[in-house]
Every structure is written in C-alpha cells, then in structure tokens.
Amino acid sequence: MNRKEAIQAIVGEIGTDPIVSANGYISRDLYEVSDRKENFYMIGSMGLASSIALGVAIKNPKIKVYVFDGDGNILMNLGSLATIGNLKPKNLIHIVFDNHVHESTGGQPTNTKKIHLEKISKSVNFTVTKISTKQRLVQTIKKFNKMSGPIMLVVQIQKSKKISSRVGIKPDIIHQRFKESINN
Amino acid sequence: MDERIQRSLYNYFKKNGIKNFVGVPDSTMKFFIEQGLSEKNVIIATREEEAIGIGTGFILSKSPTLVFMQNAGFGNSISTITSLVQLYNIPLIFLIGWRGYLKNDAPEHLGFGKIQNELLELLSLQYKVITKLNWKKSCEWAIKNTKKGNPCVLIIRREHDE
Numbered sequence: 377m378n379r380k381e382a383i384q385a386i387v388g389e390i391g392t393d394p395i396v397s398a399n400g401y402i403s404r405d406l407y408e409v410s411d412r413k414e415n416f417y418m419i420g421s422m423g424l425a426s427s428i429a430l431g432v433a434i435k436n437p438k439i440k441v442y443v444f445d446g447d448g449n450i451l452m453n454l455g456s457l458a459t460i461g462n463l464k465p466k467n468l469i470h471i472v473f474d475n476h477v478h479e480s481t482g483g484q485p486t487n488t489k490k491i492h493l494e495k496i497s498k499s500v501n502f503t504v505t506k507i508s509t510k511q512r513l514v515q516t517i518k519k520f521n522k523m524s525g526p527i528m529l530v531v532q533i534q535k536s537k538k539i540s541s542r543v544g545i546k547p548d549i550i551h552q553r554f555k556e557s558i559n560n
Numbered sequence: 561m562d563e564r565i566q567r568s569l570y571n572y573f574k575k576n577g578i579k580n581f582v583g584v585p586d587s588t589m590k591f592f593i594e595q596g597l598s599e600k601n602v603i604i605a606t607r608e609e610e611a612i613g614i615g616t617g618f619i620l621s622k623s624p625t626l627v628f629m630q631n632a633g634f635g636n637s638i639s640t641i642t643s644l645v646q647l648y649n650i651p652l653i654f655l656i657g658w659r660g661y662l663k664n665d666a667p668e669h670l671g672f673g674k675i676q677n678e679l680l681e682l683l684s685l686q687y688k689v690i691t692k693l694n695w696k697k698s699c700e701w702a703i704k705n706t707k708k709g710n711p712c713v714l715i716i717r718r719e720h721d722e
Binding site: 396420421423427428429430431432433435455459548550558 | 603605606607609610612613614615616617618619620621622623639640642643644647648649650
C-alpha cells in the first residue's frame with residue numbers, strides 16, 4: 377500500500393471530520409484524493425500538524441480531529457506527543473504514514489527503521505495501533521468510533537512511484553474555508 | 561515590569577475576549593503566567609513553535625489566542641512565523657520577553673536582545689514595547705489587531721538581572 381492508497385481508504389471512512397495534513401507529499405496526496413473544506417493543508421512549518429490539530433481538538437470536543445502526519449514530520453516535533461499525552465484529548469486521532477524516509481526531499485532515511493514511534497507514543501498515553509495492509513486499515517478506522525483518544529495509528533507504507541501535484545489553493549483560503557467548516 | 565501590572569495584563573486580556581494562553585515560560589513575565597496558571601488557563605508547550613501550532617489550532621476554531629515566549633524562543637520560531645502565521649494570516653498575539661534589554665543582563669541574553677527589534681522589523685511584524693504608562697493602550701491595540709485578522713507582538717522588558 378502506498379500513501380495515496382492509504383489516504384484514499386481513510387478519507388472514505390471519516391465523513392466530514394477535519395483533517396490537518398503535514399507538508400510534503402502528504403498534503404499533496406490528500407489534495408488529489410479528496411479536496412474538502414475540512415482539510416487544513418499545512419504546506420510549510422514542518423512538524424506542526426499534530427500541534428495545530430491539538431488546538432482544534434481541544435476547542436471542538438464533539439468532533440473527531442485527524443492528523444495526517446509523516447515519520448520525518450513527527451520526529452521534528454516529538455515534544456508534541458508529550459503535550460498531547462499530557463492533555464489527553466479524547467477526540468484526537470494521529471495517523472503517521474511511515475515510509476522510513478524523507479520522501480519529498482529525495483528519500484533520505486529517518487530514524488524510524490530502528491526506533492519505533494508506536495513505543496514512544498504508547499509511553500505518553502496514546503492508544504496505539506500499527507498496520508500495513510489496506511484491509512486492516514479500513515477495519516481499524518471503523519473501530520475508532522468507539523474508542524477514546526488520543527489515538528496513534530502508524531501505517532506502514534511503500535514509497536510512491538507517482539508524485540501528486542502541489543496544493544492549488546491559496547493558504548488564506550485554506551484558513552478561511554477550514555474555519556468556516558467547523559461549527560463550534 | 562512589576563508584578564501588579566503583569567497580573568493586570570493577564571486579567572485585561574481575559575476580560576477583553578482573549579480565551580487562550582499558550583507558550584514557553586520566561587521569568588520576565590512570570591507573574592503574568594502565574595495569573596493564568598492560577599485559573600488553569602495556560603498551556604505550557606515544549607517549545608515555541610509547538611505553542612504557535614497549538615495557538616493556530618485555536619485560531620482556526622475561532623478562539624482568540626495569545627502565545628508567550630522568551631525572545632530566544634521567538635528566534636527559534638522565525639520560519640514558523642513566515643511559513644505558518646504570516647502565510648495563512650493567523651492573527652495570534654505574541655507576548656515576547658525582552659531578555660538582554662539591560663546592558664548588565666546575563667551574557668547569554670545580550671546577543672539576541674540586541675537584534676530582536678530589527679528582526680521584528682525585517683519580518684514586518686507590528687510590535688509595541690509595553691511600559692508602565694502604555695500597557696492598557698498596548699493591549700487594546702493588540703486586541704484590535706487580532707480582531708482585524710492581523711498577528712502582532714507585544715514586548716515585555718526584562719528590568720532585572722537576577
């Protein structure tokens with residue numbers, strides 16, 4: 377399963393719940409698969425997707441808030457896991473697409489071949505699942521409806537052969553339409 | 561800045577619609593932070609960019625927010641300010657402690673203290689330095705900015721060297 381296939385499978389299950397997606401190919405893939413006003417494409421500020429989602433989750437406890445993150449991304453802001461684990465938002469679902477590389481900068485290795493994000497997140501109060509097949513992915517997402525967060529889902533993915541196009545929406549518009557899509 | 565004014569700063573913001581206070585601590589504004597903590601209305605982040613990220617999530621949820629940090633932490637955050645706060649026009653109020661304001665401050669504070677205001681100008685971030693006389697007006701100015709959709713900065717000077 378590559379990242380785009382994984383993203384397609386998840387978006388098909390989560391209705392209109394908001395997604396904060398990390399920079400690089402993650403936001404690009406999400407944009408190509410399903411552009412929706414509930415997507416906050418974070419095109420810069422690497423590492424901060426989970427922090428932005430934490431803010432949204434705290435203020436909107438009645439809806440589930442998803443983070444689409446990467447291994448390189450979360451390794452840049454590991455402190456975020458500690459803050460989330462301390463505040464324990466029940467409605468935050470943190471999905472890390474793990475390919476062990478910084479794919480958009482040329483495939484340089486990250487640390488996740490040898491260190492395990494699932495162990496780190498478990499130690500800071502996340503409920504953790506790790507999967508690598510599309511079938512398990514869909515089953516797992518369906519179960520989240522009955523579970524209490526913070527949830528960490530590590531999805532093992534293969535490198536993609538095709539590169540998705542850049543997000544074609546101006547950041548100010550991304551901001552405004554995301555804000556309007558949340559009815560708090 | 562004395563304790564009374566620091567506590568008043570927090571109370572004034574709170575009374576005038578600023579709902580969230582998130583940041584990394586600075587002794588320069590310890591009474592301000594303490595006032596918020598006493599009301600369980602402060603989130604302490606692990607670093608400044610994280611605080612800006614959380615604050616951005618609050619703003620996206622239509623909830624006015626102040627982020628506080630040392631000027632050293634503001635330095636850490638420059639790329640996040642250009643590629644998140646300014647790029648998406650996120651109207652956060654920044655409260656930044658001016659370490660290295662006094663010439664006899666600790667040596668590790670002096671370098672950044674010297675370039676801080678020039679950096680703010682280079683970034684085209686609007687800022688005001690809070691004083692005993694202007695603090696209320698400065699807060700009003702900041703609240704007006706956030707309501708208009710503009711990020712802005714208030715500077716609180718470190719007037720002690722302990």
